[in-house]
Amino acid sequence: MIIAERKPVDEIMEMLQDFKKVLVLGCHGCVSVCSAGGEREVEILASLIRLGSKKEGKEIEVIEGTITRQCDKEYIDSIDQWEGKYDAVLSMACGVGVNFIANLRPTDMVFPAVNTSFFGGSAEQGVWSEQCAGCGNCILHYTGGLCPVARCAKSLMNGPCGGSMDGRCEIHADVPCVWQLIHDRLERVDRKEQLTKVAPIRSWTTAGHGGPRKVVRDDLTV
Amino acid sequence: MSNFTPDIRAYCCHYTSQQTCADGPEGLKKDGFPDCVVLNRIPCTGKLQISTLLKAFEDGADAVYVVGCPEDKCHNLMGSQRAAKRVGAVKKALSELSVEPERAEMFHLERGFHPEFVAAAVEMHKRVSAMGPCPFKGEEK
Structure with missing residues (x-):
């Protein structure tokens, strides 16, 4: 899965300084499993934003929501349920989610609440390690x-x-x-x-150095 | 500042607060338990969430503290250890917001009524009275 970590609160507060209504949006995918951006973390971050704003004497309305995934169009479309209630989205998904919101909702302001770290797994509770470089x-x-x-x-x-x-x-x-x-x-x-065995010279052309990669499955593109 | 009465929320498990609750408010008062400490009794502190403690601050608490079983003698094995970790996370969050982390605390106490249960409340009362109102309230110290 994709492992992520929440950004420091002051970095998040700085991103949100021009906004009065913020939708803190979690994802039920990888970031829920690695406890970085699921429902529970949304609740915590929303609380921290409200407390931080109170301390600074600012008013901010924080709406909390979590969707099934932020890396599929149909779930991004479900953000419509909060239409008109926010002026910025603070995504707690990995970078894919933030990009998808930016791609699919051209007029929405979207900010990342987490740093996307790596592809990894958890062999013991609370510890994740990198296993794949993609x-x-x-x-x-x-x-x-x-x-x-x-x-x-x-x-x-x-x-x-x-x-x-x-x-x-x-x-x-x-x-x-x-x-x-x-x-x-x-x-x-x-x-x-x-x-x-003597292996052929490794090809790194698939490793992303040639720009963003794409997988197309013809059997699925109806 | 002299008129400041701190709003302190205590979260204690069924076991550490058993005798305390049996004594009732009058008994506690007689033993010197500060009036401004509100007791919230939960089955096990391991059930307590970080968001519950943060919400207490949102609701106007000046400090929160948790009383759970001794680390190695929790009735539910690891509940109080989990609670201590979550209190640690709240302390870290308070620091991130430039608020004194000492406004959140974890106490591990033996089961039943002990003078230590009252002492924990008295300690928090003394600590928070010296610190003044929580900065989240937006009040001048």
Whole structure:
């Protein structure tokens, strides 16, 4: 899922300084699961905005809402239910949601309430870690399911590097060397010989350096 | 400032407040429990949400505090630990808004009526009286 974190309140307050009626809009997708922008976080942020405004002696009306997803047109259209009740939308979705509101509601002012961090997962409660870089050219079948693009500090294709020590990455003692994990895992499943294969030069053309990417599924475009 | 009577909201679990509630308002008053502390009794402090504490400030509280079981002896195992984390989040939020984080506090107390239950209220009363009205009220200190 996409992992995000709420922006500092003063940054949010600065964005909203010219507005009197704000719709704080959560998303039931990834940001709900990572507790950054779901219903509960909407309630908290709305409260903080009201308190911050009170302290500054300003009046602001905060409307709270959460929609199923902010990355699909039909759900963005459901913002119509608050039509005329807000003069700015503060989206608690990831950057995709903010872009979708900007794309599909050309006259709405929209601001991001969270920083979109990475694609990751939670192996223990309250802790998320990056697992995928969305590079568009998966090589996980070569690496035992562990991604060196996202999880190696240098995104090496032939690690480990000289900075790997006792299974840890040189950037921080808390970061496991993913290439050590790859070697250990492939050895455990008796597939280590696949690392001796000479791989073709990796194509990074799918990794976003050529501008925004697009997936088109002809069977779904009716 | 001398006329300031703080509005303090206490959230305590069923277990830590058992005897307190049995004593009733008169008993509490006799024991020195400040009048301005409003008790909100909940089944377990682990149920308490961050938004509940923030709403108390929106409603005009000068401070909030939570009384839960000892960290390692919660009746519901980890309820008071969760409450402590949420009080921590409220403290952080208050700091973000440049308001004293000491206006939110967590106390871990043994079950039943103890002088510590009253002492927690007295401590908060003393602390908030010294700090003055909460800046969210927009009043001059």
